[in-house]
Amino acid sequence: MKHESLTPSVAYLGPEASFTHIAATDFFGTDGLMPYPSIPDCIEAVTEGHVAYAIVPLENALEGSVPLTIDYLFHGSDLFINAELSTPIRQHLMVHPEQAKKIDSLASIHSHPHALAQCHKYLQYHFRRVPLIQTSSTAAAAKYVSEHPELPIAAIGNQLAADTYGLHIAEESIHDFHFNHTRFVVLSLRKETLTYEGGGNPKTTLMVKLPEDDQPGMLHQILSVFSWRKLNLSKIESRPLKTGLGNYFFIIDVAETEDHPMMKGAMEELQALHCDVSSFGSYSTYTQQSPAGK
Numbered sequence: 001m002k003h004e005s006l007t008p009s010v011a012y013l014g015p016e017a018s019f020t021h022i023a024a025t026d027f028f029g030t031d032g033l034m035p036y037p038s039i040p041d042c043i044e045a046v047t048e049g050h051v052a053y054a055i056v057p058l059e060n061a062l063e064g065s066v067p068l069t070i071d072y073l074f075h076g077s078d079l080f081i082n083a084e085l086s087t088p089i090r091q092h093l094m095v096h097p098e099q100a101k102k103i104d105s106l107a108s109i110h111s112h113p114h115a116l117a118q119c120h121k122y123l124q125y126h127f128r129r130v131p132l133i134q135t136s137s138t139a140a141a142a143k144y145v146s147e148h149p150e151l152p153i154a155a156i157g158n159q160l161a162a163d164t165y166g167l168h169i170a171e172e173s174i175h176d177f178h179f180n181h182t183r184f185v186v187l188s189l190r191k192e193t194l195t196y197e198g199g200g201n202p203k204t205t206l207m208v209k210l211p212e213d214d215q216p217g218m219l220h221q222i223l224s225v226f227s228w229r230k231l232n233l234s235k236i237e238s239r240p241l242k243t244g245l246g247n248y249f250f251i252i253d254v255a256e257t258e259d260h261p262m263m264k265g266a267m268e269e270l271q272a273l274h275c276d277v278s279s280f281g282s283y284s285t286y287t288q289q290s291p292a293g294k
């Protein structure tokens with residue numbers, strides 16, 4: 001799979017060998033990729049025009065939405081979703097080769113909060129008393145472990161991170177549930193649908209705010225806008241509007257393109273219900289079969 005355009009510049013959550021880096025490589029190839037230390041930095045880089053695209057994690061099958069992505073994308077950004085990639089995620093426990101025999105006396109285990117959460121049962125069972133340290137990405141954890149050969153510490157991340165930072169995999173596949181997938185999205189300032197080999201079903205992401213004078217049955221009315229038009233929803237999630245307790249907006253993913261006549265009708269009907277609707281664009285979804293970075 002590879003996007004067909006000429007080498008664009010792409011911000012990804014780095015450093016090298018994060019899951020996001022692997023997703024970016026699968027989609028854009030290896031040229032033009034630029035690591036950024038955090039998701040907000042990636043979003044800012046594309047918003048300010050330093051790069052053409054950013055690729056960020058949006059949702060994990062075990063842990064749900066990635067709050068930082070949701071916060072920066074849906075609260076006041078001017079960005080659109082141009083493509084989506086869903087990849088299987090395998091997490092491994094890795095240490096510096098000098099510490100390979102000290103796995104039973106680890107002082108701390110480092111990783112991205114999502115990765116720690118994906119391995120929670122494993123960690124609870126095997127390393128109950130070992131402090132868990134959150135890092136900005138799994139690759140940042142692997143890099144940190146590689147830079148401290150003298151410390152009995154471990155990272156959780158993918159095989160590519162172990163290879164890139166010269167770490168020894170002490171235990172493979174420590175994620176708690178077999179079906180561990182993460183959705184990544186490609187963002188840009190343009191409302192465009194990127195095409196790539198193997199690109200699949202269309203999807204449109206909408207942000208819907210309810211009218212100020214909330215009425216009983218409002219959510220039911222919103223859902224019926226889609227249901228009678230036979231528009232399939234692949235996700236509906238409520239998120240805090242951050243304007244006060246109990247104020248929410250809805251993120252709705254519809255399995256149809258925005259320019260479909262039924263979608264146009266649905267958007268008009270939502271507006272007639274006094275909902276504030278914004279579209280984050282229509283895009284193709286691609287599901288990868290083999291795990292990111294092994």
Ligand SMILES: O=C(O)C(=O)C[C@]1(C(=O)O)C=C[C@@H](O)C=C1
Pocket residue numbers: 013017018019020021057060066089112114115136137138139182
């Ligand atoms: O830390 C990384 O390697 C990332 O790319 C981030 C991230 C996430 O945010 O969920 C991506 C995929 C995995 O689910 C774990 C971590």
